[in-house]
Amino acid sequence: MSRDGTPEDARKAEAPIKGRGAASRVAGRFEARALRGEDDGWGSVYEDLAEAPKPRTTVAVERARSIISRNQSPDIAFSQSVNPYRGCEHGCVYCFARPSHAYLDLSPGLDFETKLFAKTNAAERLRAELAKPGYVPAPIALGINTDGWQPIERDHGISRACLEVLLETKHPLSIVTKGSAIVRDLDLLAQLAQHGLVSVFVSVTTLDNALSAKLEPRAAAPHMRLKMIAGLRAAGVPVGVLVAPVIPMITDKHLEHILEAAHQAGAQAAGYVLLRLPHELKDIWREWLRLHYPERAGHVMSLVRQMRGGKDYDSAFGSRMRGQGPFAELIAMRFAKTRKRLGFGALPALRSDLFVAPRKPTPQGELF
Incomplete structure (x- = not known):
């Protein structure tokens, strides 16, 4: 182990990769094999390794068997979610969802942001699951494990297709995003908002462009996220700011500035989450x-x-989002004081009483 606690065999990346958050292919915890490249002097080692100087983004089609995931976690505000994609091209190095790529026998490091999967039948499956007898509507968090409005949404439009189903059925949903592609869906979001069916939190980590480019290289720039907040508010969509993650000695000094800028842009509510390092993420972060x-x-x-x-x-409910100890308490006090000073409130509760179950598709189509 090194002085900072990093395993010596994980200290292989010699430099960051421009446009990527991770710098190497950190092995997943379920991998049964390991790859090692031996350069023959012609640089061909890069053809087979994820550690290529400029690794390309690939998108594979996935046909989902089910699309609504459910949870009983007491410290998150939703009980069900829909994720249109696996992996995220935003490349946020701190993303708590990175370890989920290990289930695919892929690296939570570079693979997570370069080997993506698009669930092209997500809207179809969503419609079918909402039509099941006995389905009880509750707000769906759209795009939680990975951002539903990451860059590939511009080509695939899966999140928009899901929005269309939710608008048609008058089903409530919440969104957390840092993807500027969401502004293309303001028409649908405004209609959902008119019925009290949607709320959006825009995630802002820092207002420093240079730091943002290192932490979250393919996400919208900080000033664009403030414009997203303003655009959502102007369209009548309830919108808040989520300062996430708060990273000690890296971003924590920006906490008050982010809240002030977001409030000025039109954010009505605010929240924060401390840096979380589950599973392989701790090695990616140390690197x-x-x-x-x-x-x-x-x-x-x-x-x-x-x-x-x-x-x-520490994954314990109640403390995993906020932490414990003097430094965590200081962050909590700073946030509470600034939230009160700026007058942030809560976003309106979402309505579930308007839900109309979709008709099941039949061979006769829509004849009657």
Whole structure:
């Protein structure tokens, strides 16, 4: 182990990859084999490894068997969600969803942001599941595990297709995004908002463009996210800002500035989440720190462990989003004080009483 706690065999990336958050193919926890390249002097090693200087984004079609996921987590505000994609091209190095790629025998590192899957039948499956007898409507979180409005949404339009189904059935939904593609769907979101069926939180990590480019290289720039907030508010869509994640010694100093800028742009509510490092994410994060902030890597990880009971991560409900200890309490007090000063409130509750179940498709079509 190195001084900052990084496993020596994980310290292989020599430089960041421009336009990518991860710098190497960190092995997934379920992988049964490992790849190692041996350069023959012609640079051909890069043809077979994920650590290519400029790894390309590929999108595979996935035909989902089911689309609504359900949870009983007491510390999140939704009980069901729909994820139109697997993986996310935004490349946010801190993304808590990265370890989910390990279930596909892919790396939570570079594979997560370069080997993507589009669930092209998501809207079809959503319609079928909403039509099931006995279905009880409850707000659906659209695009939670990976961003529904990441860059490939512009080509595939799967999130928009799901919005169309939810508007047709008058079903409530919530959205968290940092993708500027969402502004193309303001027409649908405005109609949903008229019925009290939608709320949106725009995720903002920092207002520093240079830092954003390192942390979340293919997400919308900070100033664009403020424009997204303004555009949503102007369209009548209830909108809030989510300062996530708050990272000690990296982004925590921006907390008040983000809240002030978002409030000025029109955000009506605010929330925050501390950095979370489940499973392989802790190795991806340590590598990022080593490459971008080697002089403070040890201090950052020390504060992270102080907020997680001495560990890199504590998944316990109630503390996993907010942490514990003096530093976490300081963040909570700063947030509460600024939230009160700016007058942030809560977004209106979503309506579930307007739901109209879709008709099941039949061989006769819509003759009657």
